[in-house]
Amino acid sequence: MSLLGVENVTKRFGGLLAVDHVSFSVPEGAVFGLIGPNGAGKTTVFNLITGNYELDSGSVSFAGANITGKPTHRIVAMGIARTFQTIRLFSDMSVLENVLAGRHCRMRSGPVSAMLRLKWQRKEEREAIGKALAELRFVGLAAQAENPARNLSYGNQRLLEIARALASDPRLIILDEPAGGMNELETAALVNLIGRIRDRGITVLLIEHDMSLVMKACEQLVVLEYGKKIAEDEPDAVKQDPLVIEAYLGSGDEDF
Amino acid sequence: MKPDADNIRKGAYAAVAVLWILAPLYLDKYWTDVLNNVAIYAALGLSLNIILGYGGMFHMGHAAFFAIGAYTTAIVNTAWGVPVLWLMPFAGIAAGVFAVAVARPIIHLRGDYLLIVTIGMVEIVRIALVNNVFGITGGANGIFGISSPSIFGRQINGVVAPGHYFYLLTVFLGATIILFSLLEHSRFGRALKFTCSDEVAATGSGINAAGYKLAAFVIGAVWAGMTGTLYAAKIGFISPESFSFWESVIMFMIVILGGSGSIPGVLLGAILIIGLPELFQGLQQYRLLIFGIVLVVMMIFRPQGILPPAPRKYPVDKLEKQEVSL
Numbered sequence: 001m002s003l004l005g006v007e008n009v010t011k012r013f014g015g016l017l018a019v020d021h022v023s024f025s026v027p028e029g030a031v032f033g034l035i036g037p038n039g040a041g042k043t044t045v046f047n048l049i050t051g052n053y054e055l056d057s058g059s060v061s062f063a064g065a066n067i068t069g070k071p072t073h074r075i076v077a078m079g080i081a082r083t084f085q086t087i088r089l090f091s092d093m094s095v096l097e098n099v100l101a102g103r104h105c106r107m108r109s110g111p112v113s114a115m116l117r118l119k120w121q122r123k124e125e126r127e128a129i130g131k132a133l134a135e136l137r138f139v140g141l142a143a144q145a146e147n148p149a150r151n152l153s154y155g156n157q158r159l160l161e162i163a164r165a166l167a168s169d170p171r172l173i174i175l176d177e178p179a180g181g182m183n184e185l186e187t188a189a190l191v192n193l194i195g196r197i198r199d200r201g202i203t204v205l206l207i208e209h210d211m212s213l214v215m216k217a218c219e220q221l222v223v224l225e226y227g228k229k230i231a232e233d234e235p236d237a238v239k240q241d242p243l244v245i246e247a248y249l250g251s252g253d254e255d256f
Numbered sequence: 257m258k259p260d261a262d263n264i265r266k267g268a269y270a271a272v273a274v275l276w277i278l279a280p281l282y283l284d285k286y287w288t289d290v291l292n293n294v295a296i297y298a299a300l301g302l303s304l305n306i307i308l309g310y311g312g313m314f315h316m317g318h319a320a321f322f323a324i325g326a327y328t329t330a331i332v333n334t335a336w337g338v339p340v341l342w343l344m345p346f347a348g349i350a351a352g353v354f355a356v357a358v359a360r361p362i363i364h365l366r367g368d369y370l371l372i373v374t375i376g377m378v379e380i381v382r383i384a385l386v387n388n389v390f391g392i393t394g395g396a397n398g399i400f401g402i403s404s405p406s407i408f409g410r411q412i413n414g415v416v417a418p419g420h421y422f423y424l425l426t427v428f429l430g431a432t433i434i435l436f437s438l439l440e441h442s443r444f445g446r447a448l449k450f451t452c453s454d455e456v457a458a459t460g461s462g463i464n465a466a467g468y469k470l471a472a473f474v475i476g477a478v479w480a481g482m483t484g485t486l487y488a489a490k491i492g493f494i495s496p497e498s499f500s501f502w503e504s505v506i507m508f509m510i511v512i513l514g515g516s517g518s519i520p521g522v523l524l525g526a527i528l529i530i531g532l533p534e535l536f537q538g539l540q541q542y543r544l545l546i547f548g549i550v551l552v553v554m555m556i557f558r559p560q561g562i563l564p565p566a567p568r569k570y571p572v573d574k575l576e577k578q579e580v581s582l
Contacts (some may be wrong), residue, residue: 013521017462034408037302044372052456052459052460056279071459071464072459073462073465074457075460076460076462077462081461081462082314082459084456084460088457088460089454089457090449090457090458091453092453093453093568094450094567094570096570096572097446099568101446101457101458101461101462102461102462104446104447104450104461104462104463105461105463106463107443109444109445110444111439111442111471111475113436114438114442114443114444115439117438124443125443126571127444128443129570129571129572131479139294145570145572146570146572147566148576164461165461168461171565230487242301
């Protein structure tokens with residue numbers, strides 16, 4: 001069954017057609033990759049799905065509901081969590097607090113219940129911290145819970161972003177170049193982590209240009225070039241696709 | 257137990273609290289009244305701290321909300337004789353409603369732009385008061401004859417018995433401190449801090465950033481409005497000059513100098529900015545000069561304020577044990 005449906009999505013920035021009638025659908029439970037050379041429009045597609053940008057045309061549906069034009073925080077509450085390509089952590093706050101940000105949309109206490117220190121409010125707070133710690137254990141950062149986020153290494157900051165996204169109990173997690181800045185060891189651990197996320201029943205949509213990671217982690221790929229979809233298939237088939245090879249390596253008959 | 261920094265800090269706070277509560281016993285009327293002013297500005301600073309400290313919004317028009325609370329109290333009390341303490345919630349609501357109306361269209365503005373708009377707002381309010389809008393604000397002369405608060409039939413007169421008024425203000429300030437520290441350490445306070453730290457990341461994590469910013473504005477305004485009631489009732493007289501742009505600047509400085517986002521910092525800021533100049537009465541004409549130099553030096557060497565917020569501690573050890581299924 002399709003969890004996320006992207007239908008004829010188009011986005012223009014002035015004269016630049018960043019995303020041109022792109023359609024694909026992500027089946028529930030899959031690890032789905034969106035790849036393409038630099039500037040192909042991958043992150044723009046992400047930002048269109050998560051409501052960071054407004055669509056010029058087309059529509060996005062999630063779990064049977066049309067989410068086109070919905071505000072980002074609503075989309076997160078509906079079950080789509082994301083990480084950022086350029087790491088965006090709350091760097092002065094602790095690792096644990098960063099994860100609590102992701103938990104926010106599953107909590108409901110407001111200013112009045114906080115000032116009255118109601119019993120359910122305290123219980124909710126305790127449960128949120130417990131859940132946040134559990135997510136930190138899941139990505140392997142539990143020991144750092146009380147450190148400020150800015151003290152983490154680059155790779156660990158990426159993991160923290162994943163923990164923050166997972167804390168919102170998403171049905172779909174969108175990872176935007178999670179291997180960026182990671183060494184080989186960390187990337188291998190990331191492939192493992194992505195598998196464990198899928199095993200929790202969470203669908204993964206991965207944007208990446210590290211081909212080795214994509215080939216190992218994904219079951220299905222969509223390839224973008226200049227904002228257009230040029231291929232959609234299983235990783236092994238995509239690797240053989242002449243259009244894809246040309247997009248990544250350039251065609252053989254160029255004159256120099 | 258070894259006296260670590262945390263315990264020293266707690267001990268110092270307790271000592272200051274005891275000194276504060278006993279102040280009317282060892283201070284004369286004049287100095288007690290100075291502390292009353294400190295208490296009023298501390299409450300104003302704490303209410304601004306929600307907007308400026310946690311929310312990170314450069315709001316330099318806080319005196320407008322203070323004015324609306326004070327004038328609501330003064331007008332209703334002098335016209336219909338409603339006891340002033342009953343008017344406190346109404347003063348708060350009036351300021352809160354005004355905040356919603358004003359803040360909604362400007363809440364998305366960033367940093368310096370918001371600053372300019374809020375300066376405009378506080379000037380418009382002051383000019384409206386001077387020009388006697390709707391014929392109810394008394395123009396430049398203000399409003400006289402606001403009655404003193406009474407508790408169980410006992411008048412608490414801020415002019416005749418500042419020591420009594422001191423305890424009324426202390427109860428209000430104490431309640432403000434407790435409520436706001438609960439707020440700071442809640443889902444609401446965290447959401448504001450996330451928004452202040454990185455709005456895109458906060459929204460991407462599922463936080464309605466614009467909604468929280470507006471809520472912060474309203475809570476800050478409601479509290480400034482309620483503080484306005486206690487101010488109006490203290491000397492029984494208010495006029496537009498008590499709510500000028502300069503008053504907003506003072507509140508802003510209290511928060512920034514003391515420590516943006518830190519309750520102890522804001523309290524210290526109020527003591528230093530309202531209380532300290534009284535000590536230097538003799539230096540009258542140099543007072544502002546020294547004040548200015550101190551501010552410049554502070555912003556260079558300690559831009560986060562004198563007492564910046566301490567990192568939040570969570571009961572991690574206690575919760576580590578319990579397993580949570582994912």
